[in-house]
Amino acid sequence: MSDEPREKPGNFIRDIILEHNASGRFGGTVITRFPPEPNGYLHIGHAKAISIDFGMAREFGGRCHLRFDDTNPTKESQEYVDSIIDTVRWLGFDWGKHLYYASDYFEQLYAWAVQLIEAGKAYVDDLTADEMSEYRGTLTEPGRESPYRNRSIEANLDLFRRMRAGEFEDGTRTLRAKIDMASGNINLRDPVMYRIRKAAHHRTGDAWCIYPMYDWAHGQSDSIEGVTHSICTLEYEDHRPLYDWYLDQLGVHHPQQIEFARLNLSHTIMSKRKLVELVQQGLVSGWDDPRMWTLAGLRRRGYTPEAIRDFAERVGTAKAAKVVDIAFLEHCLREDLNRRADRRMAVLRPLKVVIENYPEGQVGEMEAVNNPEDPAAGSRKVPFSRVLYIEQDDFRDPAPPKYFRLSPGAEVRLRYAYIVKCTGVERDASGQVVTVRCTYDADSRGGDSRGRKVKGTIHWVSASHSIPAEVRLYDHLFSVPKPDDADDWKTVLNPRSLEVVRGARLEPTLAGADRGSRFQFERQGYFCVDARDSAPARLVFNRTVGLRDTWAKIQKGAG
RNA sequence: UGGGGCGUGGCCAAGCGGCUAAGGCGCGGGACUUUGGAUCCCGUAUUCGGAGGUUCGAAUCCUCCCGCCCCAACCA
Numbered sequence: 001m002s003d004e005p006r007e008k009p010g011n012f013i014r015d016i017i018l019e020h021n022a023s024g025r026f027g028g029t030v031i032t033r034f035p036p037e038p039n040g041y042l043h044i045g046h047a048k049a050i051s052i053d054f055g056m057a058r059e060f061g062g063r064c065h066l067r068f069d070d071t072n073p074t075k076e077s078q079e080y081v082d083s084i085i086d087t088v089r090w091l092g093f094d095w096g097k098h099l100y101y102a103s104d105y106f107e108q109l110y111a112w113a114v115q116l117i118e119a120g121k122a123y124v125d126d127l128t129a130d131e132m133s134e135y136r137g138t139l140t141e142p143g144r145e146s147p148y149r150n151r152s153i154e155a156n157l158d159l160f161r162r163m164r165a166g167e168f169e170d171g172t173r174t175l176r177a178k179i180d181m182a183s184g185n186i187n188l189r190d191p192v193m194y195r196i197r198k199a200a201h202h203r204t205g206d207a208w209c210i211y212p213m214y215d216w217a218h219g220q221s222d223s224i225e226g227v228t229h230s231i232c233t234l235e236y237e238d239h240r241p242l243y244d245w246y247l248d249q250l251g252v253h254h255p256q257q258i259e260f261a262r263l264n265l266s267h268t269i270m271s272k273r274k275l276v277e278l279v280q281q282g283l284v285s286g287w288d289d290p291r292m293w294t295l296a297g298l299r300r301r302g303y304t305p306e307a308i309r310d311f312a313e314r315v316g317t318a319k320a321a322k323v324v325d326i327a328f329l330e331h332c333l334r335e336d337l338n339r340r341a342d343r344r345m346a347v348l349r350p351l352k353v354v355i356e357n358y359p360e361g362q363v364g365e366m367e368a369v370n371n372p373e374d375p376a377a378g379s380r381k382v383p384f385s386r387v388l389y390i391e392q393d394d395f396r397d398p399a400p401p402k403y404f405r406l407s408p409g410a411e412v413r414l415r416y417a418y419i420v421k422c423t424g425v426e427r428d429a430s431g432q433v434v435t436v437r438c439t440y441d442a443d444s445r446g447g448d449s450r451g452r453k454v455k456g457t458i459h460w461v462s463a464s465h466s467i468p469a470e471v472r473l474y475d476h477l478f479s480v481p482k483p484d485d486a487d488d489w490k491t492v493l494n495p496r497s498l499e500v501v502r503g504a505r506l507e508p509t510l511a512g513a514d515r516g517s518r519f520q521f522e523r524q525g526y527f528c529v530d531a532r533d534s535a536p537a538r539l540v541f542n543r544t545v546g547l548r549d550t551w552a553k554i555q556k557g558a559g
Numbered sequence: 560u561g562g563g564g565c566g567u568g569g570c571c572a573a574g575c576g577g578c579u580a581a582g583g584c585g586c587g588g589g590a591c592u593u594u595g596g597a598u599c600c601c602g603u604a605u606u607c608g609g610a611g612g613u614u615c616g617a618a619u620c621c622u623c624c625c626g627c628c629c630c631a632a633c634c635a
Contacts, residue, residue, distance in 0.1 A: 010573050037635050072634060129633055138631055140560040174633055184562035186631050195633035214635045235629055238563045259564085261628095266570080272635090314583070316572050318565095321628050325570045328584045338597060373597070404595065413593055447593045457593050481570095523594045551595045 011317045013052065013258055017060060017229060020256070026228040030062030033100075033227050034088070035218070037069045038080035038202075041287040041294045042087045044308070044329070045270045048263040051312035053231055054093045065098040065225055071217045073201035081202070083287075087295045092305045098225075102217045103203045105224055109212050110164065112220060112250055113175060113193060117156045121249055122193060123149055124159040125176045132174075135181075136189055142182035143189045149178065163196055166209045170196050175210075179245065187242045191215055219243040219257075220250070227255045233262040234319065263315065264323040267476040268293045269483050283493065284477070288532070290542050291477045291497050301474065302518050302528030302544030307336040323482060330545050337518065337526045337544070342370045342377055345415065345459040346506045346521040346541075348471055350389035352435045352463065355420060358386040363462070367446065368416040382507050384417050387463040389505050394458040395436050397425060402554060404456035406436065412456040415522060419444040419454055459522045466505035469539040471527065473499040504541075512536055523547065 021028050034053040036042065042050075057064040066088060070076050085099075116122040125148045127135060137143030151159070160175055162168065175194040183189055193216040198209045222230045230243075237259045247254040264270060275294070278284050287294050290301035298308065311332040315324050345368070364384040371377035390406070399407035406412045411421045420438040428434050444450060447457070479494040486492045510519070518528045525546035534540040 015575095035635090039635080069635065075634075125633095127633095132633075133631075136631060138560090139562080141631095142561085143631090171633065176633095186562075188562095189631085192633050197633080211633095213633075218635085234564070236635090238630060240563090261565085314571085316583095318572070320565050320572095322565095322571065325584065328571070331584060334596090343594080369593095372594085402595090415593065417593095449593075454593085456595080459594075520594085520596085523596070525596095547594075547596050549595075554595080 012319070013056060013229075013231060013260060013317055014059070016256070016258055017056060020228070021060070025256075029228055030057055030060035031065070031226055031228045032057045032062065032231055033065040033067050033222065033225065034093075034095075035067045035069045035102075035221075035232075036084050037072070037075075038077065038084060039072070039075040040080060040272050040276060041083055041296050043270060043275065043295060044265055044268075044293045044298065044311075045263040047091060047295060047308050048312045048315065048317075049231075049233070050088060050091060050093060051309060052260065052317055055313070056229065056231070062228070063098060064093070064095060065100055065227070066095040067100040067221060067225070068102065069214065069218065069221075070101055070103045070201070070203060071212050071214060073197060073199045073211065076202055078202045083296065087299075090299060090305055091295065092309060100221070100225060101203055102212075102221045103201060105217070105221050106204060106208055106212070108224065109217060109220055113212075113216070114157065114160065116177065116193075116249060117160060117175075118153060119249065120153060120178070122175055122177050123151055123156050124163065125149070125174050125190075126172070127174075129171060132192075136186065137181070139186070145181050146176070146190070149190070160194075163194065163210050164208070166198065168196055170198055172196065177216075177242075177246070179242075185238050185241055187215070187239050188245070191242060215239055215242050216246065219246050219255070220252075222255045223247060223250075223253045226253060230255045230257045232257060232259055234259050234321065235262075259319070260317050261319050261321050263312075264321070265293060265329065266323050266326045266481040267478045267483070268326065269478070269489060271484075274489060278477075283490070290472070290530075291474050300531055301542055302526060303333055304336050304340075304518075307333040310336065325481075326476065333545050334526070334548070337520065339373050340371075341518050341520040341526055343368070343372075343522050344507055344510055344519045345382065345461055346469070346471070346504060346510070346524070346527070347389045347391050347459065347461050347466070348501050348504045348521075348524065349392040350461075350463075350503060350505050351392045351395055351433065353388045353390050353420075353460070354435060354437050355386050355388065355440045356423065356437055357439045360386055362386070363465075364417075364445075366416045380509050382416065382509065383462045383465040384414075385462040385464060388414070388460045389463050389466060390414075390436070390458055390460045395422075395433065397433065400555075401558070405458055406438075406456070410456075411452075411454055412458055413444075413447050413449065413454045414440075414460045415457050416447050417445075417460065418442070418447065419449060419452070459524075461505050461507050463505070465508050467508055467511050467539070469504045469506050469510070469541055471501040471504045471541045471543065472530070473501060473543045475499075506539070510539070513539065518544065520547070 032053045054064040135144045174192045176190045179188045181189045194210045240257045288296035288300045365381040394405045418440040420440045424437045425433045426435040475497045477497045480492045483489045515531045526544040527541040530540040
């Protein structure tokens with residue numbers, strides 16, 4: 001990043017840890033964990049959580065575990081486990097040997113459940129899901145106790161053992177904690193600890209037919225691992241009393257749960273349900289569609305892990321639910337790419353230019369700097385010849401006010417090549433300009449204006465030397481900043497979120513570019529070779545993000 | 560008619576009773592420029608959801624009010 005480490009913004013979680021360290025609550029150790037459920041792909045919001053979990057641990061010389069909260073076999077799969085591991089690693093975080101699964105603790109969890117039953121703190125309930133919902137009460141009315149609430153400890157022990165043995169069908173019984181059906185906090189109204197699910201688990205196979213609920217698994221898993229700070233998002237705030245209750249009943253190591261506001265990004269939706277819908281209904285091409293803000297999507301789009309980490313740190317950590325402007329993510333990206341991406345010339349929508357006074361058959365070699373931000377990146381040679389392609393947008397007849405590019409009679413600099421002057425155009429039957437005719441100033445080699453005032457510089461490629469490519473231009477998937485606010489979020493999908501440009505022409509040095517490699521196409525933006533669809537003989541580039549475009553603003557202002 | 564949280568500029572966000580309310584993004588203006596990129600300047604809240612109160616002094620403490628978010632899966 002920058003030479004001097006950016007000053008870290010204040011952070012209430014850090015303050016809490018500092019207090020713990022001062023009071024000696026955890027003996028000065030800091031152990032955190034990132035606990036994804038393997039039921040989907042990670043998105044940019046997870047990057048913030050990962051950054052906080054791993055960041056706090058690193059800052060205090062502790063460690064962060066990667067633990068899968070795999071307690072619901074019907075929704076989870078190995079595919080998701082694999083993608084999550086791959087993604088967190090790609091982001092640049094390392095959990096060392098501390099890779100865990102809640103399913104590793106099933107036996108211990110079962111033993112602890114038996115312990116709670118023996119203490120009269122848990123019971124087997126025969127209520128159906130619907131009945132249980134009815135008994136639970138509402139937000140404003142207390143619930144009622146289940147008729148099965150006061151079974152004997154012996155009966156509960158027996159029933160629970162038989163639940164595990166598979167004697168009962170799915171949904172017929174649950175194990176519940178005996179807490180308080182009248183609590184204002186609904187999580188405390190005798191929460192379910194175990195449900196029967198005769199489903200194969202991606203790790204434990206058929207070993208179990210009862211599975212622990214999140215609340216029963218999570219805190220205890222934290223405890224087993226010696227976690228000190230269990231950092232999670234705001235929606236778990238009213239689960240904290242339950243988190244604490246279980247741990248207190250068991251009398252085991254008791255981590256501190258701390259909640260922060262999850263990340264919301266403008267022009268996106270973070271709901272897992274909606275994300276799944278986008279993918280399953282084919283509204284996008286997959287979890288890694290470059291328009292997606294999943295980490296897999298951002299990665300394929302060309303985002304760097306560094307930029308994402310920088311963004312995650314810079315958005316801050318607080319408790320107010322806010323929506324961060326996606327322009328900030330893009331800013332962090334440009335900042336990183338500007339420093340690192342080599343420059344190349346690529347013409348997306350070619351317009352033929354003939355340099356009338358450049359000898360036919362002659363090929364010049366123009367020296368082009370690879371990265372003005374990084375002298376060590378060196379330079380390259382780009383071929384120049386009589387027939388070139390320039391961007392259609394770089395020629396206008398007549399030229400609008402303040403247009404610095406090419407137009408009849410105007411002079412412009414061809415980047416790293418020569419100053420040229422437009423002498424005329426050729427049009428087709430419909431009046432469309434098909435060829436621009438120019439003359440060049442041989443003394444301006446390299447682009448030296450030699451005292452003249454040449455305001456415009458445009459990029460170009462030599463027609464016969466250039467290579468073809470498909471270029472995919474992306475825009476926000478949603479056309480409004482807050483799709484969640486729309487009556488129907490699917491109606492605000494941006495119809496122009498993907499534009500495929502097939503006839504692009506690239507400078508020849510781009511031939512053989514590796515999949516995933518990133519470049520700045522001068523004056524246009526940052527692009528990367530698509531990791532999925534590109535092939536040496538058929539290059540496909542993704543536009544990662546455009547350059548800031550002051551000209552576009554001027555035009556917009558001019559109406 | 561419950562419980563838990565949150566309200567600082569267009570968007571994030573510091574601030575934790577006392578110098579003129581940090582910083583970033585965005586936006587506007589200027590300088591510079593062989594990317595209308597980058598970089599560099601300058602500007603952008605007399606005020607902290609509102610109203611009272613405490614105090615020599617409040618965004619920071621108290622009271623009331625207003626607004627927003629989360630919770631009634633055998634999901635996490």
